[in-house]
Amino acid sequence: MAEPARLMPVPAGEPTTLPCNVEAEAALLGALMIDNRLAEDIQGTLRPDHFFEQVHGRVYEAILKLVDKNMIANPVTLRPMFESDEAMRELGGPAYLAQLTGSGATLIGARDFATQIYDLALLRELIGVGREMVEKAVDTSDTVDPKAQIEAAEVALYKVAEQGGETGSVKSFGQATKMAVEQAERALNSGGHLSGITTGLEGVNSRIGGLHRSDLIILAGRPGMGKTSLATNIAFNAAQRLVRDREDGIEDAKSMGAAVAFFSLEMSADQLATRILSEQSNISSENLRMGKISQADFRNLARAAAELEGLPLYIDDTPGLTIAAMRTRARRLKRQRGIGLIVVDYLQLLQGSGRSSDGNRVQEISEISRGLKTLAKELHVPVIALSQLSRAVEQREDKRPQLSDLRESGSIEQDADIVLFVFREEYYVQSREPKRPLEGDDAKTFEAHDQWARDMERVFGLSELIIAKQRHGATGKVKLRFESKITKFSDYIDDSHRPPGM
Template sequence: MALPNAITAKLEAVKAEYRVAPHNIDAEQALLGALLVNNDAYYRVSDFLLSEHFMEDAHQQIFTVAASLIKSGKLATPITMKTYLGDADFGGQTVIQYLARLAADATTVINAAEYGRTIYDLAIRRRLIAIGEELVNGAYEAPVEQAPRDQIEETERRLYELAEAGKYDGGFQKFSDALTAAVDMAAKAYQRDGKLSGIATGLSDLDAKMGGLQSSDLIILAGRPAMGKTSLVTNIAFNVAKAYRGEKHQDGTIRTVNGGIVGFFSLEMSAEQLATRIIAEQSGVASYKIRRGDIRPEDFYKITDAAREMQTIPFYIDQTGGISIAQLAARARRLKRQKGLDVLIIDYLQLLSGSGKRSDNRVQEMTEITTGLKALAKELAVPVIALSQLSRQVENRDDKRPQLSDLRESGSIEQDADVVMFVFREEYYVGNKKPREGTEEFFAWEAEMQRVHGKAEVIIGKQRHGPTGTVELQFDANITRFSDLAQEDRLPDRM
């Protein structure tokens, strides 16, 4: 006779309540026994195993004491460890009795690493259970002011940390393995457009100076307002996404061969404004005309053709304003896991906040942000481009070209960044000095405007793995497009 549903449910709840978390006491005892017999066993597990990974409190104590003795150059045996474990009770046995039993039952030290991995994996499973329980309890008991999104992002962060922690393949590697990785990088560079070690920006002079966007780099792109920071970074983002080409491998994963998948955090502009800029750049129709609807039929066809092409590229935009560095990192991890990610862009740095409440010490908060972005670049193994404002002291100099000292809260930004670039357009400053027409000053100003018209400079002020210097680019303000500047030595021969 079947039990009523209510009783069945109650029995299942009781069963779940008394479920024992995954563990393997035999593996713990075998590893500790091997360690007591031969202290070299410790070095087979020391780079990934901690005392907290053991299920039994007694085993945690034994491993902690043994590790301390071995690391200090002393011998860890039942005799030497007895002093440090005191009168602890080990299931009705004294300390010396239990340690002697572990040593007597010990198997070969060769299996120590396998026992360690078993203990470690089970500890990770227990942490997964704990995260799941906290997620359920938090959802039941969440305070009114806490948004569900906050709990999701916190759980995602903890799961990602656990995923990264659940590896025991670090430590030293053979130099031959490093050589293989270097050759693979060279092979990938050979396959890429421009034969670059990094991802091509689509601007050949800039790529020649930087070797492309390098994996794990934090790249700061700074400039005063109206210099074209956002325009340049959207140009680069579109060029990277447009060049994307993936290759499916036997394990089913798709790996990037050329270009890349782009994630763009637009903290200032909306996604529509960003799309309008890119449509203007690609169609050649001025963005102000698109916004006002002042377009001809042929312009409309150019816009629709550009939009159709843009729909197929791997370009993802997050337009949420006022997010913290922790939220940004959680969303970037999610994008990489779900869609893939090769380049991450943040527009712009000063609109991010730290993990806690708004700090009175903005420099300290900026340090947390830049350190977090650099760690994220390494964690995701992608270049991170972050836009940054410059202080007003630039305007007080005759030469308006920015310097590293002009960065706002420059200490942390300059220190954490692998590359710092500045966008500078002399045309903007010259244009603001227009004198009265018809005067001698006007004709001199006009000549100066012709010299600087449509030209921009990208000043590389810092680069860890390459030269600094200036790259000249062409800039079309109407469609906010940066392109390579046609130099005299590149022009075709005149007849």
């Protein structure tokens, strides 16, 4: 069993004591030198700087180096590496290495020793974060910015909380292969096309395989195309799928759904909630806002509200968020609520740090897009960021967006794993309605309006989701239905595929 932890005095004469167990460190090193195979089990978690006694950390590092070279690490092979080590000399010189292997019984508790050394190192880091927080809060010599200090403290705490396990970015090919096979298994179990988190839209899932973890997905379009509506639909569908999977006894890790954090910088939380309630109760959001509903409608509304009460969808409608503040809030939600999907509406409303921008908006947007991609990788969740498009779209005859239309920065395209454009031809056809013909007007006026009516019938309720970039697969288009009254996107079903009588 591991030795009980002790408190050691902090250097520089400070009164605070730091938790450590030097005896456990010595016992672990002894066990490693007796059986080098133990290093394989613990080196992924335990680092040399986790040891309180610096000499022990250097011995541990030397053992790992020899093991990595397929050499035996024991007191004899390690001795030349510590002949001139002053700190080792204080402990008795290289002979100290032989003393560490004195008890073969340490082999039994080696993993327990490693766990305790790691845990105590975390406690020391926590004390360091706390001390730094106090020092910064007390020091008023510089410009006082409490919010920035809080954000910095949360980042530091998150780093401590997320340590351990597979924290490093380097993974063996075996580990990477295992993850790839797990993804393929998820796709197989879902019916052969969904390896990520569901969008709730079969046509979209079949083209992109769902929303993949660590991906930055840019969802862009001109005003009026329905970007926020589609993002809201996807967020709701992912959260609802998680609830259903939980009811079916499926673990969260194996669910095709996810808890969602929705950062709404444009709309308030109640406006977003109204959209979702409108979709689920099939009542126009305009009628909901104005109270133009019947008793039957209100009963449907109450039923929908009751069903959605426990939905794992968390809305943050704080305006003017910086990318740093948003990342801090996302980390907190990941830790507290286990979120598996982040939606940002929209990218251009986020602010940069202020240091890199210096009035350069393109540079600021680049910082924000990089920050969102970093967040996706750090939290291992997909991030959907909505984005505006430049007015260049309106100058072309074909209004379908292109990658070059992404507003203010080419880095958005560069950082994104997937770029999606929402396009509704109906919006443009509707806006060019000709003069309504009156009795006595010439045939051309009637024909022009009839042609417009035919065009409207052709495009009514139709939407295109253009996959302009995809690291994981092909580009292309997906047809969708859009019900503007309840702001709902759904799968497009061609008339040729409808059952008879529908």
